Amino acid sequence: MTAFTPTHRSKVKRLHERGRYDEESVFAILDAGILAHIGYVIDGQPYVTPTAYWRRGRTLYWHGSSASRMLRTQKVGIPVCVTVSLLDGLVVARSGFHHSVNYRAVMAFGRARFVEDAKEKEAELDYFIERIYPGRVATLRPVNQQELKGTTLIAMEIEEASAKVRTGEPKDDDEDYALDIWAGVIPIRQVVGAVENDPRLKAGVALPEHLRRFTDGTRFDSLVADSTGRLAKAAE
Amino acid sequence: MTAFTPTHRSKVKRLHERGRYDEESVFAILDAGILAHIGYVIDGQPYVTPTAYWRRGRTLYWHGSSASRMLRTQKVGIPVCVTVSLLDGLVVARSGFHHSVNYRAVMAFGRARFVEDAKEKEAELDYFIERIYPGRVATLRPVNQQELKGTTLIAMEIEEASAKVRTGEPKDDDEDYALDIWAGVIPIRQVVGAVENDPRLKAGVALPEHLRRFTDGTRFDSLVADSTGRLAKAAE
Numbered sequence: 001m002t003a004f005t006p007t008h009r010s011k012v013k014r015l016h017e018r019g020r021y022d023e024e025s026v027f028a029i030l031d032a033g034i035l036a037h038i039g040y041v042i043d044g045q046p047y048v049t050p051t052a053y054w055r056r057g058r059t060l061y062w063h064g065s066s067a068s069r070m071l072r073t074q075k076v077g078i079p080v081c082v083t084v085s086l087l088d089g090l091v092v093a094r095s096g097f098h099h100s101v102n103y104r105a106v107m108a109f110g111r112a113r114f115v116e117d118a119k120e121k122e123a124e125l126d127y128f129i130e131r132i133y134p135g136r137v138a139t140l141r142p143v144n145q146q147e148l149k150g151t152t153l154i155a156m157e158i159e160e161a162s163a164k165v166r167t168g169e170p171k172d173d174d175e176d177y178a179l180d181i182w183a184g185v186i187p188i189r190q191v192v193g194a195v196e197n198d199p200r201l202k203a204g205v206a207l208p209e210h211l212r213r214f215t216d217g218t219r220f221d222s223l224v225a226d227s228t229g230r231l232a233k234a235a236e
Numbered sequence: 237m238t239a240f241t242p243t244h245r246s247k248v249k250r251l252h253e254r255g256r257y258d259e260e261s262v263f264a265i266l267d268a269g270i271l272a273h274i275g276y277v278i279d280g281q282p283y284v285t286p287t288a289y290w291r292r293g294r295t296l297y298w299h300g301s302s303a304s305r306m307l308r309t310q311k312v313g314i315p316v317c318v319t320v321s322l323l324d325g326l327v328v329a330r331s332g333f334h335h336s337v338n339y340r341a342v343m344a345f346g347r348a349r350f351v352e353d354a355k356e357k358e359a360e361l362d363y364f365i366e367r368i369y370p371g372r373v374a375t376l377r378p379v380n381q382q383e384l385k386g387t388t389l390i391a392m393e394i395e396e397a398s399a400k401v402r403t404g405e406p407k408d409d410d411e412d413y414a415l416d417i418w419a420g421v422i423p424i425r426q427v428v429g430a431v432e433n434d435p436r437l438k439a440g441v442a443l444p445e446h447l448r449r450f451t452d453g454t455r456f457d458s459l460v461a462d463s464t465g466r467l468a469k470a471a472e
Contacts, residue, residue: 009281039273039282046282048284083284094376096365097379143333187430191425194423196422198420198421
């Protein structure tokens with residue numbers, strides 16, 4: 001099993017029994033999400049920016065306009081922390097102290113760099129769309145040079161990463177299990193809603209086959225994990 | 237309308253037309269979420285930790301064990317950035333470039349401090365439970381001194397904050413609207429699942445009235461915004 005080597009920086013300290021360092025655990029969480037929180041520092045001040053991301057091997061990618069403060073700063077290669085978290089449920093305990101949440105989270109550390117090569121840039125942006133909407137890129141108006149130029153693509157090789165996961169029922173104090181207090185789990189999940197046509201959609205254009213899996217009520221993390229997993233496997 | 241004054245630190249630079257600084261916009265997002273991403277710096281290295289939080293007026297709170305690296309560091313009052321984001325949908329455009337997501341996000345800046353007073357600590361921890369499960373605290377085994385001591389409570393007065401929101405359909409290039417490409421929005425929402433009893437639940441203990449609003453399929457952000465809003469109003 002390939003694993004990341006935890007150091008002082010990435011080792012899970014609080015509730016360390018929830019920590020995992022193997023690639024499989026880390027990648028499974030990264031591949032089920034689309035929104036990361038990117039932490040970076042300017043003049044001692046921390047910033048946390050939510051942004052869409054994707055993973056290829058041990059590299060994370062995200063993009064944005066070159067006007068963005070974050071990206072301008074990262075041009076010199078500052079250290080960043082990329083955190084992805086998925087909320088899975090409310091843990092309802094018999095005492096206030098033991099109330100908790102079920103979640104899957106990854107903290108990944110590394111140094112961000114610009115991807116400058118136009119071909120690599122285009123391939124990565126296509127991958128980002130394909131991982132969510134497999135089959136879509138071939139149906140789109142192709143990207144043009146101006147757009148490629150106007151898109152800043154950032155890559156970060158993961159130097160260290162840790163996953164932290166909580167699942168299951170509350171852990172109450174032994175003597176509290178005798179109390180007449182309800183306890184359990186309220187699951188939380190992210191789901192897809194009913195697809196909405198663009199009001200300016202050209203007459204006669206139907207929802208394409210590649211978007212039909214987005215049906216009302218389907219778990220979004222499962223959809224993303226599934227298509228990302230198949231894409232990653234095909235690339236091996 | 238009361239508003240935060242944006243400075244260099246909090247002003248929305250990228251896609252600035254999406255930025256908002258009024259308390260109402262900022263608080264509405266903070267009160268609809270329960271998971272924040274807290275950014276802080278140790279020796280120049282950024283860390284982003286996902287954690288449950290709540291708001292009272294212009295103050296944000298979160299808690300954890302005093303063993304946590306983050307909390308130990310914050311004991312000296314380092315600057316933090318608290319980001320809350322809610323993903324509302326996938327924006328599916330006619331070109332790769334215009335694919336986007338709908339979201340609501342807040343970045344809040346300030347300095348974290350420990351809450352040391354036991355009474356204030358207890359009141360805040362109760363509030364945290366009441367904002368998600370109104371009516372629950374009165375039914376629980378009361379908190380004990382050891383638990384209060386073992387819980388580290390952090391508070392941050394919001395010095396500056398900005399909200400950033402994207403809603404609605406794709407914004408495609410004018411000439412692309414003539415193409416035979418489907419475009420639109422796939423809504424994403426966080427919902428509650430079917431409530432699960434603790435396997436060790438005492439026989440005869442039924443789901444209490446105060447948890448009955450957590451019905452399978454209900455939007456979680458609406459539930460939280462609703463109960464938090466009523467609690468905040470009652471406190472005015």
